[in-house]
Every structure is written in C-alpha cells, then in structure tokens.
Amino acid sequence: MRRAPRGVVAAVVGALLVALAVSGCGMSVFFPVVEESTPFPQDVDPSIEPYYTQILRWEQCGDFQCATAAAPIDWDDPSAGDIELALIRQPAQEDRIGSLLVNPGGPGVSGYDFVADSLDTAVTEPIQDRYDIVGFDPRGVGRSSAVTCLEDDDLDRLLYGSAAGARGSDTWLNAQNERTHAFGQACLTKNGALLANVDTVSTARDLDMLRAAVGEEHLDYLGFSYGAYLGTVYAGTFPDRVGRLVLDGAIDPALGDAQLTIGQAQGLEAALRAYLAACMPAATCPFQGTVDDAMASVRGILDAVSKNPIASTDGRLLTADTLLIAIAAPLYDAETWPVLDTLFGTVVAGQAEFALTIADGYYGRTPEGTYESNLMEALRAVKCLDYPAQNSVSVMKEQGKALTQAAPYLGPYLAYGDLACLSWPFRSERTPAPIAAPGAAPILVLGTTNDPATPYAWAVAVASQLESGVLVTLQGEGHTALGAGNACVDATVEQYLVDGVVPTADVVC
Structure with a gap:
C-alpha cells in the first residue's frame, strides 16, 4: 500500500464520491514541436x-x-533492446533554476498523470515558479513501456474474487498460490524480458539518464512514498550526481518485506485509532463505546466479510482483502476520514457498492469495468524484484502470528504477503541493506509522525543512514508531509529547493 501523497489520495476519494472522472493530457494528441x-x-x-x-x-x-525517451530494457545488456519512457513537464513560470523530476509513489502510480492532474496538491507555487516540473511514468508503468498481464474481466476475478477455504488454511494457501502462479505466467507471456527488468535499481538508472537528457549535471528530485524509496536508491547508486533531493514518506531500505508489513500494519492501526477517536463523539459515527471497542468492531467486520464475502449488484465480491483497501485509502488524509463513516455503515448493512467504489479508485477501475492504470500489475512486478520472498509455509505462518501480535486488528489481513511473489517468474536478487550515499549533497527526508503507510520510524532511519540526511518532522496525521497545508514544512522545502538553504539541524513542524 505504498501510494501517492495525501493530496492526490484525497482528490481521488473526493472525485469518487461525486462520480467525476478526471483524465490527464493524452500523449496521442500532439501539437507543433516546442523545443x-x-x-x-x-x-x-x-x-x-x-x-x-x-x-x-x-x-x-x-x-x-x-x-518520449528511450532506455535499454536491461541496463547491463543494452543490446537487448529498448523501452520507452513517457515524460511530461510544466515549464518554470519565472526565473528558471533547472528541472525538478518528481515521482508520486506506488510502485505503479503515474508520474505523468501526477503532473497533469494533481501537481498543485503537493508542489507549491514558489517551486513551480522556479523549476521545470518533470513527471515521468517509470519503466513498467502507464504510458511508458508498461507491464500488462490480464484482460479487464480476468483482473476483476483476481482482485475481486474469493479464494477457497479459511484464511491461512492449507486449502486457502494452495488456492492463493495457484492464482498468483497463473497471474505470473500471464505476465511472463505478455511481457517477456520487461518483467525481469522493472526493479527499482533499473528505474534509478533511468532516472539518472533522464537527468542528463533534460540537460542537468545533478539531479533535483521530489519523491513521495515509493518515490522517496526510488530517490534513496538513486542516492546510493549515484551519490556524486545528487543535487537537491526531497524524500517525503521515506521507506527504510534496510527492512525486508516482513518487517515493512509489520510497520505498515501498525501505522494503519494508529491512523484508524485516530479516525475513531475523532469520529466517536459525533452522532453520525457508526461505532459506540471506547476506541478499543471500536477497533474490535472493525476486526469483527473484517472477520465477517472474510467468512462471507458480500456480493455487489454487478456480481463482484467484497472480500476482506478489498475491504482492507477501502479502509486504508481514506486513512491517508484526515480530510477523507468522514468517508469511513459511510463505508462501515454500508458494509454492516450488507452493501458492497460503496466499499467497491473506493477500492476501484485505488485500483484505477472505471464504473464501466475497464482499468485506466496498470497499477496492480506494475506494483506486483516491481515488488517481486525488489524484495526476496521465502517459500516456507511454516515460516509464513510464524510471520503471520508475529504480525497479528504487533497489529491485532488489521495485521491478520496483511499476512502471507510472500505468496504474491512465491511463484513469480523472476526472483529478487536484492539484499535489504542501509543506504549511506557517501559524498552526496545534503538530502531532505520528510516524515509524518502518524503516517499510516510509511511510518515515521522509517524516515528517522533513512535520515540517519544517509551521511548527508536532514530530517524534517511533521507532527500530525496523514501520508506524506507536503500537501498537508503545513506552512513550516512548505517553507523548509521551498528554501531548500529554491534557495539551496539546508537546515542546520533537524526540523520539527
């Protein structure tokens, strides 16, 4: 669940509720050459x-x-063929400093659409005035050479179907593994060598090439969530080419997938508690009693849906996995918390449609049943190359117990993540490790104290691992710090990017 910054998520959820479809500028319609x-x-x-x-x-x-830029499908074997990378930019409005490349997260979120549709939500006016803001779809994503695996109906069955058996049982595990194996084979058939080369290190090498192609000696970059991780990997790979890097919602590169999942489960539970504490004094809140009582009720709702998925009017099923997505998405921004009132009320009433609408927005599915993005396919492909998956069912079950102990309400429904990559056609060769980026210019690392998706502890860790890391802390709720409307955060980032002013000490906002 590593997604875009809070402003983008709020815009998506808000658009869903008013049934508005937002589209970016298409690359199929071109006008005369600009430069x-x-x-x-x-x-x-x-x-x-x-x-x-x-x-x-x-x-x-x-x-x-x-x-459109060209990149080698395999940086270690450039003769193997090329892929395309789609770029979009908004030129600087005033005295230009250079190019600021941006990535909104994912993996799998379109940087092209971010610039076209959501730029003002996270990149402040003073930064837009001085930089060409350059968005790009990473390899495997969107308008670039993209990972595509399934037709819309088949993707519906994968995302909204229900595996047989009780969660965690041998029957359930076997069914899940069969589904993910079939998914992986479909991806291999349609994508071939691309599927083996959408890892984050390859994308970081693309990023360095794009830096040079747009005419910059050093990389100025703004990355959110997974985009922050991409920036961290870039710094570790090309420390001497680091310019002004802002990593918002950082992900600790030293952690393996099981540790990351525990952190996210705890982050989501903390955000859920904050929502419930704000909700329960209101008469419209669907919960009563204490926050602990309400947390238990949420777990009970998930358990009930796990045992008996709710059928929607279009035949799709609301499963516990999909319900968890629908709960998590509004937690990314306190402004969208009221959506959860309706979500829980409708699910308790046995209605699936509202929850599916939220999940559809996350997955990029339209009301007509088509998918506007390849988010889920790209996310799986990148994750399976970035994080080694272990193949022991007994270890998975022990990890599931540890996850449940750490996050007893939502943790059980985030367990068994290794199944997603267990039978994937390509295995990860990466070993999680800290990234120090010795010799890099100062790097700004932003963390929000109650971030539900990229816990604050990860930002602290990244800032301490980087030899030139400077930590900026936002005390508050929500995923990522920019776009939260906090003047202290905005000013710190603006002074760093626009004026080159590096804080002399860690900043608390």
Missing part, C-alpha cells in the same frame, strides 16, 4: 552513452509539454 532538450555531457560507458546524449523532442500536449 528540444540539450543533454548534459556525461562520462559514461560507451555502450549506454547514446541514451544519455539523446535529444528529447518536447511537444505541446494541452497545457503541458510531452516527450
């Missing part, structure tokens, strides 16, 4: 130099400029 980027000369291996020195042709697309 060509002059790439920055770079001393790189001759086999990859053509990618670094390529000329990007920027063409008008609506209110923005769009271009």
